[in-house]
Amino acid sequence: MTLDTTTAKGAANRAAPVAASGDGAKRRPPPLLRSASAGRVSGLTLGVVVLWLSLIVLLPLAALTVTSFSDGWSGFWAAVTAPVALAALWTTILVSAVVAVLNVVVGTLIAWVLVRDEFWGKRFVDALIDLPFALPTIVASIVLLSLYGPNSPIGVELNATRWGLIVALAFVTLPFVVRSVQPVLIEVDRDVEQAAASLGASNWTIFRRVVLPTLAPAIISGGGLAFARAIGEYGSVVLIGGNIPRETQVASQYIQQQIEIDRPVNAAAVSVALLAISFATLLILRFFASRGQEREEKAT
Amino acid sequence: MTHSRRTVLTALSATVALAMTGCAGGGASDVTGATASAAAGGDTVLNLYAYAVPKVGFDAIIPAFNATAQGTGIEFQPSYGASGDQSRKVASGAEADIVNFSVTPDVTRLVDAGLVEANWADGEHQGIPFGSVVTIVTRQGNPKGIKDWDDLLKPGIEVVTPNPFSSGSAKWNLLAPYAAKSDGGKNPQAGLDYISTLVGDHVKVQPKSGREATETFLQGTGDVLLSYENEALFIESEGDPVSHVTPPTTFKIENPVAVLKGSNNLPAAEAFRDYLYTPAAQKLWAEAGFRPVDEAVAKEFAAKFPAPSKLWTIDDLGGWPAVDKDLFTKDTGTIAVIYDKATS
Numbered sequence: 051m052t053l054d055t056t057t058a059k060g061a062a063n064r065a066a067p068v069a070a071s072g073d074g075a076k077r078r079p080p081p082l083l084r085s086a087s088a089g090r091v092s093g094l095t096l097g098v099v100v101l102w103l104s105l106i107v108l109l110p111l112a113a114l115t116v117t118s119f120s121d122g123w124s125g126f127w128a129a130v131t132a133p134v135a136l137a138a139l140w141t142t143i144l145v146s147a148v149v150a151v152l153n154v155v156v157g158t159l160i161a162w163v164l165v166r167d168e169f170w171g172k173r174f175v176d177a178l179i180d181l182p183f184a185l186p187t188i189v190a191s192i193v194l195l196s197l198y199g200p201n202s203p204i205g206v207e208l209n210a211t212r213w214g215l216i217v218a219l220a221f222v223t224l225p226f227v228v229r230s231v232q233p234v235l236i237e238v239d240r241d242v243e244q245a246a247a248s249l250g251a252s253n254w255t256i257f258r259r260v261v262l263p264t265l266a267p268a269i270i271s272g273g274g275l276a277f278a279r280a281i282g283e284y285g286s287v288v289l290i291g292g293n294i295p296r297e298t299q300v301a302s303q304y305i306q307q308q309i310e311i312d313r314p315v316n317a318a319a320v321s322v323a324l325l326a327i328s329f330a331t332l333l334i335l336r337f338f339a340s341r342g343q344e345r346e347e348k349a350t
Numbered sequence: 351m352t353h354s355r356r357t358v359l360t361a362l363s364a365t366v367a368l369a370m371t372g373c374a375g376g377g378a379s380d381v382t383g384a385t386a387s388a389a390a391g392g393d394t395v396l397n398l399y400a401y402a403v404p405k406v407g408f409d410a411i412i413p414a415f416n417a418t419a420q421g422t423g424i425e426f427q428p429s430y431g432a433s434g435d436q437s438r439k440v441a442s443g444a445e446a447d448i449v450n451f452s453v454t455p456d457v458t459r460l461v462d463a464g465l466v467e468a469n470w471a472d473g474e475h476q477g478i479p480f481g482s483v484v485t486i487v488t489r490q491g492n493p494k495g496i497k498d499w500d501d502l503l504k505p506g507i508e509v510v511t512p513n514p515f516s517s518g519s520a521k522w523n524l525l526a527p528y529a530a531k532s533d534g535g536k537n538p539q540a541g542l543d544y545i546s547t548l549v550g551d552h553v554k555v556q557p558k559s560g561r562e563a564t565e566t567f568l569q570g571t572g573d574v575l576l577s578y579e580n581e582a583l584f585i586e587s588e589g590d591p592v593s594h595v596t597p598p599t600t601f602k603i604e605n606p607v608a609v610l611k612g613s614n615n616l617p618a619a620e621a622f623r624d625y626l627y628t629p630a631a632q633k634l635w636a637e638a639g640f641r642p643v644d645e646a647v648a649k650e651f652a653a654k655f656p657a658p659s660k661l662w663t664i665d666d667l668g669g670w671p672a673v674d675k676d677l678f679t680k681d682t683g684t685i686a687v688i689y690d691k692a693t694s
Contacts, residue, residue: 132694200570210571292571294555295693310435310558311515312680 118318129319137296138304146280149219154273157227165235187285195289210292218286227272234268267342274335278328395425400450401433402561403581407638420621432559433518447613452518454670457608470608479626480640482603484526487575487582490591498597499527509552510572512563519560523576526601529662550692580639599660
């Protein structure tokens with residue numbers, strides 16, 4: 051309750067200036083923020099963002115990190131470098147990387163087909179792409195298990211193999227690349243492609259030299275999001291993965307197992323490692339995305 | 351500016367105050383509702399926390415109990431999961447009225463936490479209404495010819511057994527060959543050598559509960575599943591392509607039931623516990639594949655539950671407190687250390 055009241059008070063303090071700016075012509079941002087290049091960032095928006103990020107993201111993560119170090123640095127290190135934990139992290143990264151690359155290729159292709167080609171049922175296919183987002187991931191696991199599990203109706207048994215993990219994760223992460231490439235592709239100026247063609251460039255050259263550079267930031271960010279999502283995925287792999295330590299056990303399953311056998315510190319430590327990997331991925335992505343954008347801006 | 355700030359503050363604090371009153375009001379009315387219906391003898395709800403596999407038994411027992419004079423109108427909210435996990439949940443505050451775990455130490459944890467009376471096992475059957483024996487489940491027709499504990503160590507045999515840090519079933523499964531090889535604990539090293547080879551070379555997966563181990567096995571992992579005899583009988587009756595063979599020397603499984611002393615429905619919970627020992631309930635347990643403790647009922651079902659030539663018990667190994675301390679305590683118990691070494 052104490053926490054609630056302080057929060058409410060904090061919100062009230064931050065809310066005040068804005069309410070003030072609401073009642074008339076005194077629409078003047080505070081001096082500190084006025085110089086900000088982004089333009090009008092009001093105290094309220096900033097306050098809400100900081101508050102929300104603290105409550106939803108930063109505080110829980112801080113708590114997690116504190117738990118993971120409750121046995122000291124050596125305890126943390128021992129938990130993360132236990133052979134089975136390392137194997138689980140390695141499996142996770144390997145499989146996620148394969149899935150990201152797979153998504154980059156197939157996702158770009160799908161986006162291309164959806165934007166450039168006309169065919170019967172296109173709208174239906176377009177809607178289908180989002181299905182993995184809407185479906186509970188455990189459902190994906192059940193569906194894949196009945197298709198690729200024991201007594202598979204098509205004679206392909208992938209359960210308890212890394213291929214099973216890849217298929218499950220590819221299903222779940224399908225929309226990322228498609229949905230980030232699609233809008234960019236729609237906006238692409240086709241005159242440039244036609245000009246290149248009239249100058250004698252082959253289709254492959256046009257794609258490589260003209261289209262791809264424009265799409266690259268979208269592809270990278272889509273691929274990166276797919277990777278980050280795959281790293282943390284649990285539901286879709288829980289049935290088809292088999293959870294075999296050192297083979298198909300992914301980090302999220304390892305964490306779950308450590309909780310079940312009453313070793314919360316190990317679970318927290320591996321969670322922090324996973325978190326660091328995800329965060330690093332996203333950071334690298336932002337770097338590439340902004341560099342791509344800069345290059346794009348220079349070009350125009 | 352100052353004026354409007356004050357207005358907003360007032361409005362916000364009013365909202366907070368309203369929200370708080372709202373919460374308090376809701377809580378109070380909830381309690382009233384519950385008391386009223388309990389007094390009317392209507393919906394008494396018993397929270398049952400049990401380990402994973404006796405669900406099939408309780409599914410038959412609960413309706414039968416409801417049909418008795420004492421059981422009329424008592425509803426159940428059962429929760430099934432890995433024995434150790436369930437026990438820890440109750441110990442850390444999950445609201446339970448009656449618990450049924452795979453192994454006695456999981457009840458002892460609740461005694462230590464002050465949730466269960468220390469004399470819970472003083473009854474005629476020491477708090478154990480049913481049990482089983484450790485058995486070996488194989489693929490249908492036993493293609494690898496597994497008959498006894500030594501067969502599990504043949505090259506290439508993969509054994510599915512759950513994780514002893516969460517599962518009670520896993521403890522029984524490891525105690526059975528340990529007792530057989532160590533001659534009831536007289537030669538602990540022989541028993542530990544066997545466990546070490548078994549866990550190190552033949553156990554690849556670590557499901558959290560006996561039930562999950564069964565699922566893993568049925569999905570195609572492994573050649574052998576170590577499990578409760580009742581679980582083997584259950585999956586055979588479901589028509590799954592498995593066979594089971596009980597080794598000549600195996601282990602007696604005893605699954606305790608205890609009532610929580612802080613239960614809101616103590617009389618109902620105690621009535622249910624006592625009902626489990628009645629001949630009618632004992633028959634239902636036996637029909638569901640569990641070995642009954644009532645001697646008359648046991649005799650009746652003797653054909654269904656063949657007696658192994660040697661059945662070790664937990665008392666032969668010195669009782670649960672000693673076994674749990676020496677073998678299963680994290681970081682110090684001999685089996686715990688072997689298991690951790692092989693799986694981390």
